[in-house]
Amino acid sequence: MSSTVLVVGGGPGGASAAFWLARNGVDVHLVEKKVYPREKACGDGLTPRAIKQLLDMGFDFDGLDLHRVDGLRAYAGDLMIEMPWPQHTEFPDWGATMRRADLDGTVAMLAQHQGAVVEQGTTATPITDGGRITSVTLDNGEGERSVTPDFVVIADGSNSRFGRGVGANRRRDFPFGLAVRAYFDSPASDDRFIESQLDIRDRFGKAMPGYGWVFPLGDGEINVGAGLVSTFRGWKDVNTSNILDAYIDSLPEHWEVTEATPHTKPLGGKLPMSLSVGPKIGRNWVLVGDAAGAVNPFNGEGIDYAYETGRLAARYIAQAAAGDETALSGYARNLEDIYGDYHRVARVFVKAIGNPAIMKTLTTVGLRSRPLMEWTLKVMANLLDPQDAGMSEHVYVAIERVVNAGKA
Numbered sequence: 001m002s003s004t005v006l007v008v009g010g011g012p013g014g015a016s017a018a019f020w021l022a023r024n025g026v027d028v029h030l031v032e033k034k035v036y037p038r039e040k041a042c043g044d045g046l047t048p049r050a051i052k053q054l055l056d057m058g059f060d061f062d063g064l065d066l067h068r069v070d071g072l073r074a075y076a077g078d079l080m081i082e083m084p085w086p087q088h089t090e091f092p093d094w095g096a097t098m099r100r101a102d103l104d105g106t107v108a109m110l111a112q113h114q115g116a117v118v119e120q121g122t123t124a125t126p127i128t129d130g131g132r133i134t135s136v137t138l139d140n141g142e143g144e145r146s147v148t149p150d151f152v153v154i155a156d157g158s159n160s161r162f163g164r165g166v167g168a169n170r171r172r173d174f175p176f177g178l179a180v181r182a183y184f185d186s187p188a189s190d191d192r193f194i195e196s197q198l199d200i201r202d203r204f205g206k207a208m209p210g211y212g213w214v215f216p217l218g219d220g221e222i223n224v225g226a227g228l229v230s231t232f233r234g235w236k237d238v239n240t241s242n243i244l245d246a247y248i249d250s251l252p253e254h255w256e257v258t259e260a261t262p263h264t265k266p267l268g269g270k271l272p273m274s275l276s277v278g279p280k281i282g283r284n285w286v287l288v289g290d291a292a293g294a295v296n297p298f299n300g301e302g303i304d305y306a307y308e309t310g311r312l313a314a315r316y317i318a319q320a321a322a323g324d325e326t327a328l329s330g331y332a333r334n335l336e337d338i339y340g341d342y343h344r345v346a347r348v349f350v351k352a353i354g355n356p357a358i359m360k361t362l363t364t365v366g367l368r369s370r371p372l373m374e375w376t377l378k379v380m381a382n383l384l385d386p387q388d389a390g391m392s393e394h395v396y397v398a399i400e401r402v403v404n405a406g407k408a
């Protein structure tokens with residue numbers, strides 16, 4: 001009898017896992033608690049890494065409400081630099097924005113076309129015994145039923161109630177982020193650059209711990225958001241909505257946003273970072289995406305890492321489903337091989353910029369040096385080419401150079 005896999009959660013992590021499992025001929029059933037199109041607090045930003053994952057799944061970029069993005073415009077106060085996405089041997093040189101309300105259902109349908117069964121409006125709860133999920137209760141609002149999958153992909157997002165139910169926990173010594181976003185009307189919605197602000201001030205001119213973004217959606221609206229990381233000094237005393245308000249008050253004029261034009265109530269969420277949730281595997285389950293804490297600490301990007309970890313998990317579960325009992329531990333090892341070094345550097349970086357003096361030096365000196373900023377963008381968006389080996393040393397040298405230049 002062939003193995004069955006249940007995927008819990010139909011965001012990027014679950015949809016990607018289901019897509020690649022079905023592509024591998026595995027019998028896969030995805031359950032999503034909400035019904036598409038479903039809202040998700042997000043900046044709606046897709047880097048070239050995420051575009052690559054979508055291309056690999058055969059995503060149709062034509063005719064959809066997807067807005068192509070050529071690069072990043074970074075501000076620190078009034079200092080500004082505009083950088084195109086870098087050329088790379090593996091990734092495209094373009095990114096995009098697309099509302100999660102539209103994106104996630106579309107990708108789940110790609111999984112369905114590969115043969116996955118996609119069941120919406122259904123919440124899954126685990127029953128466990130000694131590290132093994134023995135059955136899963138599915139509640140579709142009209143009644144409950146029990147299923148007994150051979151393997152479970154846990155892709156239920158940052159709160160990960162299902163993950164906690166099997167014993168997964170977040171490391172408290174690793175960074176995590178908080179962020180909030182709102183949609184605004186803007187005549188500049190077709191701008192081809194996403195924008196970030198690294199120096200947000202309150203109305204008294206005092207620096208706030210946090211950053212802001214404007215991601216234009218190309219349809220008359222922009223996604224405006226603000227966030228902070230738990231390494232920032234004073235983060236506990238600051239509410240992300242206050243950072244967003246301060247940012248909106250000082251948005252560059254070209255967006256033509258006034259407080260009179262907010263389109264939606266702000267929606268916020270958590271960003272579990274640096275693969276901080278574990279264990280990543282149990283006897284017959286794996287964690288992917290936010291449920292595994294897969295967000296990149298450098299830039300708060302989580303969509304791509306949910307696609308990537310979902311795809312990687314699918315590869316190892318397909319092996320396990322074919323009878324290799326040790327296959328799941330390969331998933332945990334491979335996560336560490338692929339992301340371990342990068343996240344170690346990222347944790348040092350976010351700890352360093354938690355110090356306002358270092359942050360100020362990095363931004364004011366960094367934004368005056370195009371080569372340094374272009375290189376920093378490559379590091380922060382994880383777009384270094386294999387020939388850019390020795391990444392860790394480069395990052396340390398770059399940070400050191402900036403800090404020293406600031407002292408001069």
Ligand SMILES: Cc1cc2nc3c(=O)[nH]c(=O)nc-3n(C[C@H](O)[C@H](O)[C@H](O)COP(=O)(O)OP(=O)(O)OC[C@H]3O[C@@H](n4cnc5c(N)ncnc54)[C@H](O)[C@@H]3O)c2cc1C
Binds near residue numbers: 270
């Ligand atoms: C304000 C904000 C802005 C962000 N901006 C960006 C950005 O611009 N770019 C970027 O790359 N990342 C961004 N992120 C991070 C990104 O949103 C997440 O990393 C990404 O959504 C993770 O995907 P996921 O599939 O792991 O989880 P989710 O997208 O959260 O999907 C989990 C799914 O599981 C479902 N679910 C939960 N419990 C159950 C259950 N028991 N049974 C069935 N279904 C269940 C949920 O309904 C949900 O649909 C942002 C995050 C926040 C909070």
